[in-house]
Amino acid sequence: MREISRGAHGGPSPRVLNPDRLHVTLSFLGDRPVGEMEMLGNLLAACGGAVGELLVGAPLWLPPRHPRALAVELHDEDHRLARLQADVVEALDEVAPGSHEPVGTKKRHFRPHVTVARMGRGQAPRERALPPTPALSFTPTDLILYRSWLSPEGASYETVASHPIG
Numbered sequence: 001m002r003e004i005s006r007g008a009h010g011g012p013s014p015r016v017l018n019p020d021r022l023h024v025t026l027s028f029l030g031d032r033p034v035g036e037m038e039m040l041g042n043l044l045a046a047c048g049g050a051v052g053e054l055l056v057g058a059p060l061w062l063p064p065r066h067p068r069a070l071a072v073e074l075h076d077e078d079h080r081l082a083r084l085q086a087d088v089v090e091a092l093d094e095v096a097p098g099s100h101e102p103v104g105t106k107k108r109h110f111r112p113h114v115t116v117a118r119m120g121r122g123q124a125p126r127e128r129a130l131p132p133t134p135a136l137s138f139t140p141t142d143l144i145l146y147r148s149w150l151s152p153e154g155a156s157y158e159t160v161a162s163h164p165i166g
Contacts, residue, residue, distance in 0.1 A: 014117035026088045044145055051081050059133055060073055062113070075112075085110045139166075144159055146159060146160065
């Protein structure tokens with residue numbers, strides 16, 4: 001039997017992600033055939049433009065109603081990250097060879113964030129107030145297409161294509 005660590009409020013503790021797994025998702029593609037990876041990487045090559053400095057904002061539970069992840073929101077004054085995200089979605093709204101489905105995802109409201117911890121279904125803490133995050137910032141340098149594998153220990157990522165942005 002697996003022991004569950006308990007948080008300060010008696011509920012299960014979130015599983016904190018390794019720093020090398022932290023990323024900003026611009027578009028989630030779901031299950032795609034391996035044969036499409038090169039085409040997807042090539043589509044992203046046309047996207048770009050410097051994003052500039054991103055500021056780490058408030059912590060938040062996602063999704064808000066039934067949280068399974070602890071994240072920090074991101075802010076950029078010039079909205080360049082949102083423009084890059086729109087460029088990525090537009091570039092991926094192509095039709096995959098031999099398919100009638102768009103490669104890109106459904107148009108969703110983009111909420112820039114970095115997920116820092118995950119928890120299982122129904123394990124969200126009863127008390128959801130969070131302390132403020134420290135004043136941090138970073139500047140993204142690459143647009144990366146990842147292939148991911150899920151396991152009980154968390155996701156593993158393989159870089160399929162990487163393009164400089166800026």
